[in-house]
Amino acid sequence: MTRILDLFAGPGGWDVGATRLGLNVLGIEIDQAACETRRAAGLGTVEGDVRHYGPADFRDATGILGSPPCQPYSVGGKGRGRAALDTVLHLAQLLAARQAISLALKDFDDERTGLVLEPLRWTLEAKDAGHPYRTVALEQVSTVLPVWEAFAEILRAEGYSAATGRLSAEEYGVPQTRVRAFLVATLNGQARLPQPTHEKYRKGADVQGAFGLLPWVSMADAIGWGMTHRPALTVAVGTAAGGPDPSCVGGSGARATLYGERDAGRWINCTRIVDAAQLPAYRGGRRDTIRVTPEDAARLQTFPAGHPFQGSQTKVYEQIGNAVPCLLAEHVIAAAFGIPMPLPEQAAA
Template sequence: MTSKILKNQLHYLDFIEQELLLCPKQPTAPLVIDMFAGCGGFALGFEAAGFRTIGYEMLADACTTYRHNLHTSCYQITLTPASDLVDGADVIIGGPPCQPFSVGGNQRGLKDSRDGFPTFLSAVERYRPKLALFENVRGMLFRNQAYFQEIVNALQKFNYFVEWQILNAVDYGVPQRRERLFCVAHQGGWKWPKKTNLSLHYTAGEALGELALSAPPESKFLTISMDEYVKKYEKASQCIRPRDLHLDTPARTVTCRNLCGATGDMLRIRLPDGRRRRLTVREGARLQSFPDWFEFQGSENSQFNQIGNAVPPLLAKALARSVMAYLNNLENSPSEKVNPPAQYIQLSFDF
């Protein structure tokens, strides 16, 4: 088992090292505004596909991580609809905060003061990129359809076609089952990325390799009382399979909560001697498809939060390649640009 994990681990690490090499900076490369940028997971995928990115993020640690690894600008700023951004960007991307439809939200849609979408929409309206792309949780389509429709309607009023899909990161080389909503506003001719041509999905064991069999000095083990809590949690939730990290399958969704929260939902590794420990920062990063050279800044909890909130870079690169193909097609066939027809604007939300 150990030798198989090590062999496949090298295969996985080689894969992400190859896919996420940063391209040499080309001053003529398309420029991307990265809003609510976090630590740069979205940007890493775009930089690896040949774009230039400039990030805007309010958290200092995340900005430092972004600059340290991507060697580009990331401005520490609390974005508002009036925020000035760089001119001349071909693309705007981002993961706007989504409190308005969360369980604890005020359900006020675009009028919620904590909502990042008015800021995102304002940037699209003022800077008129050739394409805008945002990421959010899949529940946005189901918990509050009216809210999502507000956003789509606003983008369509700016004369964009609007399309969306729920993409699973595991289909793009990420060793994690992570479904997220991606929405694209474009000028015609957009094509979603094809799934990575892998015979099997990468597993957590292939991603973690020998790390999953060891206990580094900084390991944090579950206590007896935590083990009891987990047991009661799984019984109460009728959990059929323990919530431990299973090395023979892709991981379940990596989040801030299950990386560093002391809860029954916590991602944890069961060692050969039976002890269970929390994941390390590097293990969480690998499950998100960050290469080992990507170094996170700040406290451990800050790093966990950066990882859990990030768009997996491998999935980001798949999207970035589609964006690059779209831009090239737009440049080579400008006459094909058309206005969204009326029947397209009157979109039906049949989920």
């Protein structure tokens, strides 16, 4: 069976989607808790740093997937990666010219910034060794799209067909308005991103399917409580203090959306979590917290029910929030590898 490598594999967002499509995936992941999750889920796992490996260590691999750490580039972070974009783009060109960049990588304030270059290193090294990856699929936060566009130009010069763009998760049946930048490249024909299967969420728009598309999936439809007239907001991984955000939304504006939908009656109360929607809107001058359990957050990310997340609650929230939604990953992989996608009803089951 064809083997695909997943760099920065996390708890298996890409891999759940890939295995649904019949691919054999081996994930490289440095976080111990995420590796324990992967092993418990039966996913092939190498626990280690992708910088310490290369294509020569996995000669049977014919493709790679990857979601490099997003924290340096996220609008919710400190912005070190965003500030260093010009440097990252310059280093990508040095890699294309087969020049060493190891010393330059040490200049980043956040070492995670340079990890976005690892998939390009792997792809070029595999090609130079005579066993190129036939397919590459990468994902990151929206601000990384210029990096993916630069990669695409480099890979086209290496003989690949490449496509880039931003995809909104609810347009692929994910009950969440999560927008991410993707790159797909292939040596097998024309690279393409997947076509939407569901409508794009627009505030106040009719949720009925049109133009052959299915309606987007609401938060309440996915987990049985919460917002009934819109998908969930992006599942986040942390607060300003660095810990898990039990509301699983990013920032005060997004949190206000939850409260606004609840106060407007476009809401189903959660009967499992007493303080999710049943406390007064204000208590002691402060709003109550709408809490999303790890299980609910995982479902919003379209992990299968019972995916065996391991580690502390903090680590579980981090794993879930950092992952690419499984269903969105499945759509991207199907398009990238030319594999028929199951019908939406089947994929969501």
